[in-house]
Amino acid sequence: MSNFATQGLQFREPLIFERSSPGREAASLPRSAREAAGEVMIPEALLRTRAPSWPEVSEPEAVRHFVRLSQQNYGIDTGFFPLGSCTMKYNPKINEDAARLEGFAELHPLAHPSWLQGALALYWELERYLAEITGLPAVTLQPAAGAHGEYTGMALMRAHLIARDGDARKKVLIPDTAHGTNPATCAMLGYETVALKSSDRGVLRPEEVARAMAPDVAGIMLTNPNTLGLFEEHIKEVAEIVHAQGGLVYCDGANMNALLGRARPGDMGVDAMHLNLHKTFSTPHGGGGPGSGPVCVQEVLAPYLPIPRVERDGDRFHLTSDRPLSIGRVKAYLGNFGMHVRAYTYIRELGREGLLAAGEMAVLNANYLRVRLRERFHVVHDRTCMHEVVLTDKHQRKAGEVETRDIAKGLIDRGFHPPTTYFPICVPNALMIEPTETESKETLDRFVDAMIDIDDLSKADPAAIKSAPHLPLVGRLDETRAVRKPILRWRAPGA
Numbered sequence: 001m002s003n004f005a006t007q008g009l010q011f012r013e014p015l016i017f018e019r020s021s022p023g024r025e026a027a028s029l030p031r032s033a034r035e036a037a038g039e040v041m042i043p044e045a046l047l048r049t050r051a052p053s054w055p056e057v058s059e060p061e062a063v064r065h066f067v068r069l070s071q072q073n074y075g076i077d078t079g080f081f082p083l084g085s086c087t088m089k090y091n092p093k094i095n096e097d098a099a100r101l102e103g104f105a106e107l108h109p110l111a112h113p114s115w116l117q118g119a120l121a122l123y124w125e126l127e128r129y130l131a132e133i134t135g136l137p138a139v140t141l142q143p144a145a146g147a148h149g150e151y152t153g154m155a156l157m158r159a160h161l162i163a164r165d166g167d168a169r170k171k172v173l174i175p176d177t178a179h180g181t182n183p184a185t186c187a188m189l190g191y192e193t194v195a196l197k198s199s200d201r202g203v204l205r206p207e208e209v210a211r212a213m214a215p216d217v218a219g220i221m222l223t224n225p226n227t228l229g230l231f232e233e234h235i236k237e238v239a240e241i242v243h244a245q246g247g248l249v250y251c252d253g254a255n256m257n258a259l260l261g262r263a264r265p266g267d268m269g270v271d272a273m274h275l276n277l278h279k280t281f282s283t284p285h286g287g288g289g290p291g292s293g294p295v296c297v298q299e300v301l302a303p304y305l306p307i308p309r310v311e312r313d314g315d316r317f318h319l320t321s322d323r324p325l326s327i328g329r330v331k332a333y334l335g336n337f338g339m340h341v342r343a344y345t346y347i348r349e350l351g352r353e354g355l356l357a358a359g360e361m362a363v364l365n366a367n368y369l370r371v372r373l374r375e376r377f378h379v380v381h382d383r384t385c386m387h388e389v390v391l392t393d394k395h396q397r398k399a400g401e402v403e404t405r406d407i408a409k410g411l412i413d414r415g416f417h418p419p420t421t422y423f424p425i426c427v428p429n430a431l432m433i434e435p436t437e438t439e440s441k442e443t444l445d446r447f448v449d450a451m452i453d454i455d456d457l458s459k460a461d462p463a464a465i466k467s468a469p470h471l472p473l474v475g476r477l478d479e480t481r482a483v484r485k486p487i488l489r490w491r492a493p494g495a
């Protein structure tokens with residue numbers, strides 16, 4: 001049965017406030033003799049005139065309340081999470097052990113570098129590993145998220161272009177498959193964006209890039225594999241066209257999974273890219289911990305990297321800020337160091353062969369789902385994909401007016417987190433599925449069974465899917481109001 005059912009989500013238990021009973025307590029604090037004698041020990045003026053309205057419950061009730069809340073969260077540790085473009089892979093627990101080692105976890109960020117040699121060695125080595133993996137020789141670990149990495153990487157490109165060409169370059173080319181953060185990054189840096197249409201094969205056409213490339217264009221910002229899960233097969237030619245007119249190539253490497261150990265963006269003509277440690281390198285995602293979006297660049301952009309830099313001198317490491325061309329700091333101290341320890345542990349644990357195997361399994365799993373699901377669902381580009389596959393609701397809409405949103409809600413009742421929906425925006429009603437390498441064939445088969453069940457119902461009883469989810473505590477939210485007017489705390493009835 002589904003995760004939700006085993007987690008007890010089908011029960012509407014009374015909330016802790018509703019269980020409250022006057023005089024019930026979860027703590028037994030000793031009373032002092034003076035208090036017992038009726039002495040008022042807090043100055044009169046500071047005393048409450050009304051009792052606080054917090055719940056009065058016993059210890060087991062308090063414990064059950066919090067444990068139940070923890071189980072109502074769906075996460076990578078409770079179930080399959082096929083969110084496309086998010087690389088929700090399992091977070092190995094050895095990473096957590098490493099990050100909790102006293103010598104890392106208890107460091108003071110202002111400690112003198114001579115006391116931080118181990119941490120700085122890890123930091124320096126992680127930069128070297130990421131340089132090796134991407135084929136881009138210079139790295140900063142400072143940015144705290146993918147979007148922050150994009151901003152940093154594009155700021156490095158801009159600093160170089162301004163130093164070389166003045167401010168003549170005002171535009172950036174962006175394919176229509178781009179992640180929403182890409183145009184936002186360009187806008188924040190004052191660039192105008194020019195959208196490029198992908199071909200019927202779902203990839204960039206070199207002619208389209210050549211037509212748009214001009215002396216006032218700073219470069220191109222693309223994702224490879226792109227957000228259709230397809231490898232940009234003309235990447236080298238695209239890079240040559242952009243470079244020939246003095247532009248630079250930025251690659252959004254948030255989801256580097258498919259290429260790990262197999263291909264290096266630096267060898268494809270990419271000048272700068274960011275990585276999401278909280279995706280490809282298995283550090284926690286979302287509420288699980290802060291992010292980290294390192295940026296890797298070609299040598300020509302190295303002088304602009306954020307300060308301070310960690311430098312190695314023999315077997316000693318030190319920090320330097322003596323970089324006159326640097327764009328400055330982008331984050332306090334050295335970034336989210338706990339995440340660097342986790343990603344380092346992951347890379348060291350897998351090694352070269354392990355990373356290659358991870359990439360291959362990610363691609364194999366996505367293609368397995370593509371081939372099994374294409375019997376029932378419309379696959380947008382039904383040819384070998386990379387780490388993710390994009391479907392639509394075309395067949396289900398025809399059968400019973402069951403749409404992408406309904407399919408996603410139906411999956412919740414069947415114990416799965418929905419895939420990414422309505423993205424990429426160049427595909428109407430998209431369902432973007434990224435299984436990642438960490439899922440077994442059995443899990444993928446269960447997911448396919450759930451999708452087939454939903455497809456069956458879209459013909460036999462569409463209303464059952466259109467009213468899903470039925471099992472979780474809350475059904476369909478008013479998504480607009482939930483964003484604009486979120487209700488974040490319980491209120492007593494009538495309060």
Ligand SMILES: *Cc1c(COP(=O)(O)O)cnc(C)c1O
Binds near residue numbers: 086148181252255293
């Ligand atoms: C996740 C993602 C981002 C943004 O990363 P954040 O850490 O959420 O800022 C950017 N681009 C792509 C392709 C992504 O998948």
